Amino acid sequence: MSTQPGPPIDNDERKGLIIFGRDVQQIPCFRNSFLYGISGGIGVGILTFLGTSRAKLATHVGFSTFFCSTLIYWFTCRYNWSKQRFHYNKLQAAMKQHALYEGTEKEKEMQNLEEA
Template sequence: MADEENKGIIIFGRDVSKIPCFRNSFLYGIGGGVLLGLTHFLFTSKAVKSVNYSVYSFSIITLGYWIQCRYEYTKTKFEMLRLQEALANRALFEGTEEDRPKEKPELVDV
């Protein structure tokens, strides 16, 4: 029973619920596409053109948010890996000669 609850959506053999940024990208894309399509329809009353605007805006918003979100995700992940490495080195060198704080140079007023 617990396996059925945790089972996500499988597309091309991959669970998309575990892909970072996937859900938000599509939610913002769908919302933006519907909003822009309806707005275009209200002003022009052209159904086919409004559907085209809706699909185009969905595609652009989804792709744009996906790229931005994945960039931020990757940058954060890289910083976290660097921090983990620094903490591991700190624990490794604690109490040794390399652990001593560096002397700060004195500032001279000119």
Template sequence: MTDEQDKGIIVFGRDITKIPCFRNSFLYGVSGGLAFGLAHFLFTSRTLRSVNYSVYSFSMITIGYWMHCRYNYSKTKFEVMRLQEMLEKQAMLEGTDQFPQTNQQPEIVDV
């Protein structure tokens, strides 16, 4: 790969292709805004108001999906960090006296 192929889209000094949830938020916002504006135009035939509704719905869908996606991303990231800490702690304690013995044989009960 050349250096030109690795470049992303830089906005304000930040590569927006690396931002989580950015792509999906804008895709859903654009498609939802376009659909809502077109549907409003088909029912009312008011061009200016349809364009305004299209922009409003684009903004609301994009912001709403962005907040929902980032909340889930942050929650998942926090859970992964906690799991990594627990795995590191288990690796440190494995083979020592402090390691909990959970590999006990289950009791067999005759019925």
């Protein structure tokens, strides 16, 4: 069983989309917000065109739907991400504190206070 050598794969050399000096792949919620916005705008625009046969109105409705749905999803996703990150940070601090007091008299005092 022989394996053919190939060029080394280095994942760090992937270049993402850089906008204003930031890689948008590193921004939480960016990808999903735009995918939902684009698909919603296209869908509503096509349905508007099929219902009214007015291309200009369908374009305006489609773009408005894209813009609004992207913003709404972005803000709700970022709010939930920030809330989750805050809870993770609190949990991490509590775990560090617990590890610091593990096996000491302070831990026994804290357990006695919890039981009382």
